[in-house]
Amino acid sequence: MAENTDDTQVPTVIADRVDIVYRVNGTGGGRGSATAALNRILRRKQTEKASGVRTVHAVKKVSFVAYKGEAIGLIGTNGSGKSxxxxxxxxxxxxxSGAIYTDGQPSLLGVNAALMGDLTGERNVYLGGLAMGMSREQIKERYQEIVDFSGINDKGDFITLPMRTYSSGMGARLRFSIAAAKDHDVLLIDEALATGDANFRKRSEARIRELRKEAGTVFLVSHNNKSIRDTCDRVLWLERGELRMDGPTEDVLKEYEAFTGDKKPKAKPKPKPKVTEPA
Incomplete structure (x- = not known):
């Protein structure tokens, strides 16, 4: 459960009836003409249908308040608006429309640690740390801890190789390790725990619990219900852009698993074969 009691809760993120809309360009006529393109820009709102612009209402009137010390899971089927x-x-x-208010600077995992494929893992540790506002001295102090936490050197000296040679899982683990090296006001994690082996997931979950104590709020988007259970004390369930449920982890996951059919009944044990005594 959340560590703060009702009379000491400190809000870190407030979402007030938030709507988010994407506009996707279609295949309107005159695409090859620069003049036609400029005219479409100038007349965009009046001629969206004629020019083939399609709107996608990704998030619809979502409201919630997140508090310091909470770890909040975001769940929902694909395309529900979580990311x-x-x-x-x-x-x-x-x-x-609507508004989002934050206390402190939110950090989205994989964005603040904006790493470059042509640089070595070592140089990317410094680049990612600087991008998050850490000093060179702080990065130097935590450098070996970051590398060890990521586990990318477990089967070789990969930290000295360009990141473009890494697998997607190795890159994701290094990004998480860099982001987790700093205490955050609000840390936003999108599917980071889906990568790596069970040991890395356990280390990641333990680090998230530490971040909750040291900093503010952690949001975790994941399709792995076990990670949500092990990490989060509260869950927001989005479906087709709408906030369908907000509450304690087990209560929300129970409803979500019933909705998706993820919770399969335990298989009945097979009957033991009868042993016939010899005549």
């Missing part, structure tokens, strides 16, 4: 909402909280996407 979109996370990017809006981070300030990377504008809202169509």
């Amino acid at each position: 979109t909402l996370l990017k809006a909280v981070a300030g990377l996407l504008p809202v169509e």
Whole structure:
């Protein structure tokens, strides 16, 4: 459960009837003409249908308040708006209407640690740390801890190789390790725990619990219900852009698993074969 009691809760993120809308360009006529393109920009709002612009209402009137010390899971089927909402909280996407208020600077995992494929893992540790506002001295102090936590050197000296040679899982683990090296006001994690082996997931979950104590709030988007159970004390369930349920982890996951059919009944044990005594 959340560590703060009702009379000491400190809000870190407030979402007030948030709408987020994408506009996707279609195949309107005159695409090859620069003049036609300029005219479409100037007349965009009046001629959206004629020019083939399609609107996608990704998040619809979502409201919630997150508090310091909470770890909040975001769940929902594909296309439900989880990652979109996370990017809006981070300030990377504008809202169509409503508002998002944050206390402190939200950090979206994999964005603040914006790593470069042509640089070595070692140089990317420094680049990612500087991008998050750490000093070179702080990065130097935590460098070996970051490398050890990521586990990318367990089967070789990969930290000295360019990141483009890493697997997607290795890159994701290094990003998480860099982001987790700093205490955050609000840390937003999108599917980070889906990568790596069971040992890395356990280390990641333990680090998230530490971040909750040291900093503010952790949001975790994941399709792995076990990670949500092990990490989060509260869950927001989005479905087709709408907030369907907000509450304690087990209560929300129970409803979500019934909705998706993920909770399969335990298989009945097979009957033991009868042993016939010899005549």
